[in-house]
Amino acid sequence: MEVPTLYTYYRSSCSWRIRTTLNWKEIGYETIPINLLEDEQKTLEYTSINPFQVVPALKIDGVALTQSIAILEYLEETRPEKPLLPKDPIKRALVRSLVQAIVGDAQPITNLRVRKYVEETRRDEWTNYWATFSFQRIEALLAATAGEYCVGDEVTFADICLIPQAYNAAHRFKVDMSNFPIIQRIYNKCLELNAFKMAHPHRQIDCPDEFKENK
Numbered sequence: 001m002e003v004p005t006l007y008t009y010y011r012s013s014c015s016w017r018i019r020t021t022l023n024w025k026e027i028g029y030e031t032i033p034i035n036l037l038e039d040e041q042k043t044l045e046y047t048s049i050n051p052f053q054v055v056p057a058l059k060i061d062g063v064a065l066t067q068s069i070a071i072l073e074y075l076e077e078t079r080p081e082k083p084l085l086p087k088d089p090i091k092r093a094l095v096r097s098l099v100q101a102i103v104g105d106a107q108p109i110t111n112l113r114v115r116k117y118v119e120e121t122r123r124d125e126w127t128n129y130w131a132t133f134s135f136q137r138i139e140a141l142l143a144a145t146a147g148e149y150c151v152g153d154e155v156t157f158a159d160i161c162l163i164p165q166a167y168n169a170a171h172r173f174k175v176d177m178s179n180f181p182i183i184q185r186i187y188n189k190c191l192e193l194n195a196f197k198m199a200h201p202h203r204q205i206d207c208p209d210e211f212k213e214n215k
């Protein structure tokens, strides 16, 4: 069978969701780095794969899929081993609710193209404000759902989406994570797992040497 190809950027939280899921489900894949800072997402070639000019995109089973959550759902449906959605419908809804909060409400307002649009001088302030705003609400949701992970004691899509968002908040958007003890605890817990560790930006082939980590 053809090996899936992931179009990715090492620091992209949306790409990280796919990397973790592929690792979690032990699906081998090839990486094609798309350097967002050099606008490689806007080349004609990549635009023909993803007209929204964002990563990720995944070529798999003869099609090119875009939209990270559509990709996660596809992987879950076609490779159900090591599920990332709980069986219980209520828990599934809780997972999807957290996923939507992260991917629909939190991530888009801190995305590169939005930050580029905001005047250079206001950019950091904008990003920190909205990242903190989102995390206050996600922390409140988690207070009702979290066990060891976001929803109960199993890894789900919610963890897959939360970890990249938390990394960006802590390391790039200067959010004071001490205000979010549940998120911080889940973050630390997930990063003990190989699937998350191997998907970390600092372990990707396109990560600049100064940040690279081989621990």
Ligand SMILES: N[C@@H](CCC(=O)N[C@@H](CS)C(=O)NCC(=O)O)C(=O)O
Binding pocket: 011, 012, 013, 014, 015, 036, 041, 053, 054, 055, 056, 066, 067, 068, 069, 103, 111, 112, 113, 114
């Ligand atoms: N809804 C899309 C969002 C994709 C997205 O925003 N990707 C970001 C990286 S995490 C990107 O490529 N940004 C490029 C830009 O803003 O120009 C998904 O979930 O796949």
